[in-house]
Amino acid sequence: MTVLPWIGPPQMAEQNLSHRLDALAELVKIGRLHEETKTAAGFSKSLLDDSDAVLRRAGERLRLSGNHTVxxxxxxxxxxxxxxxxxxxxxxxxxxxxxxxTTRHVHACVWGMQGAAPLLDWLGVQRRHRYARASALDSGESALDGLLLLDLPDHDSVVTASMAAVDRLSKLADMLVWVLDPQKYADASVHNRYLIPLAGHAAVFTVVLNQIDLLPEDQVKDCENDLRRLLDAEGLADTPVLPVSARTGAGVEELRELLVEAVSANRAAGDRISADIDSVAGGFDVYAGPQVAPDAALASLAAATGYELSAPVPGDAGSARPPWELSEDDALAEPGRPPWEDATPDG
Ligand SMILES: Nc1nc2c(ncn2[C@@H]2O[C@H](COP(=O)(O)OP(=O)(O)OP(=O)(O)O)[C@@H](O)[C@H]2O)c(=O)[nH]1
Ligand SMILES: [Mg+2]
Structure with a gap:
């Protein structure tokens, strides 16, 4: 195993993320071995495929610019x-x-272009649709340094390629801003296809209620409240709603502030990966059986398949903690080379 050089104090959030990815990769390996050896009933194929997709995306995103927020x-x-x-x-x-x-191709605007090109290639943005804001030259813009903003095609038109692009990029972006309008904010196409299935990603979503200039003032609040209730009922209570008019500029400053916060915290990429892991982690619960110490559970799985665990399984006896959630001591242990680092853009 390659031992990475120690280059400074560990970043707890990143350490935790890499350990969760390690543990998910371990579960997938065990599951795949079940499939091959047919020694016992294993995890469902779709759960393993979904987990693989999460690992692949995470591996690719973490290798690309960490200074940009998509x-x-x-x-x-x-x-x-x-x-x-x-x-x-x-x-x-x-x-x-x-x-x-109107929009058939994804457009990108990048504040601080350095290091963004491989990320734009990965996102599939054509060169002629890439624009740069030279933040150092644009006064007042430096706070957005690191923002990579995408204008997506719609997901509800007759152009099927547009829907495919939205499906793909809604999985790749670190944060999604859903732009709704007063006429169609409750439209099933956005709620059923994206918001409800991705409710676990509420924290990396923002909903903009655009075109508020078309509503009488007293109706803006009603509309906003209605949308809020709808999102709460869909499990998206953590998603902020911003009333905006892109035409008059009302509310745009608030949205810009929210983006400045996301860019300066530089956490969105990790938060998105965490939400992706959460979305598959729950799928393993049904295989948990009676609660036993996580190390015993993994050891018995490994024994059944002949799989050799690459590291001691963390967790104290009697704890209900899932095997990939590590204790603080484990999180501080020197990391080996994580298996998801082997992921390549073509899988
Ligand atoms: N009154 C008003 N009109 C707006 C506002 N935002 C956009 N529009 C108008 O709505 C129309 C559609 O705007 P676009 O920005 O092209 O909408 P889009 O979501 O990009 O549309 P697609 O590219 O087809 O997905 C244009 O005529 C805009 O001028 C707004 O806040 N208020
Ligand atoms: Mg457009």
């Missing part, structure tokens, strides 16, 4: 994504329009 503007056609993109970028980079749908 934020995607998503939503139905005509909700105002491109208009909002331009308002944030301070220039008309993505043409808005009245013909539906």
């Amino acid at each position: 934020v995607a503007l998503a939503g139905g056609t005509g909700s105002g994504k491109s208009t909002l993109f331009n308002a944030l970028a301070g220039a008309t980079f993505s043409q808005p329009g009245v013909t539906r749908p």
Whole structure:
């Protein structure tokens, strides 16, 4: 095993994330061995495939620029994504329009381009749709240094390639800003296809209620409250709702502030990976059986399959902690080379 050189005090959040990824990779390895040896009933194939996808995405994202936060503007056609993109970028980079749908290709605006190119390649943004804000030159813009903002095509038009692009990028972006409008904010296409299935990602979502200039003032609050209730009922209580008008600029400053916070905390990429791990981790619960010490549980799984555990399994006897959640001591242990670091862009 390659031992990585110690280069400074451990970053607890990153350490915890890498240990969770290690443990998930270990579970997948055991599950795959079950499949091969057919020694006992193993984890379901779809759970293993989903876990593999999480590991692959995490491995790829962690290898790419850690200085950038990828934020995607998503939503139905005509909700105002491109208009909002331009308002944030301070220039008309993505043409808005009245013909539906307008945006056919993903557009990107990057604040601080250095190191962003491989990330843009991974996201699949064509070179002619990449724009840069030279933050050092744009006064007042340096707070957004590290933001990589995407204007997505719509997910609800007749253009099937657009929906495929949204499906793909909603899995890759670190943060998603769902741009809804007063006419279609309850539209099933966004709630059933994205918001409800991804409710575990509530913390990396923001919902913008755009076009509030079209509503009488007293109706803005009603509409916002209604949308809030809807999101709460869908399990998205952690998702903020911002009333905005991309046309008049109302609320755009608040959205910019939220993005500044995300960029300066530089945590969105890790938070997204954590939410992805959560989304599959629950799937392993049904295999847990009676609560036993995690090390005993993993050891018996390993014995049944002949799998050799690469490291002692953490956890104290009697604890209900799942095997991949490590104690503080374990988290501080010197890391080996994680298996998910082997992931390649083509899988
Ligand atoms: N009144 C008003 N109109 C807006 C607002 N935001 C966008 N629009 C208008 O709505 C129309 C659609 O805006 P776009 O920005 O092209 O919408 P989009 O979501 O990018 O649409 P697609 O690219 O088709 O997905 C344009 O005519 C915009 O001028 C807003 O806040 N208020
Ligand atoms: Mg557009």
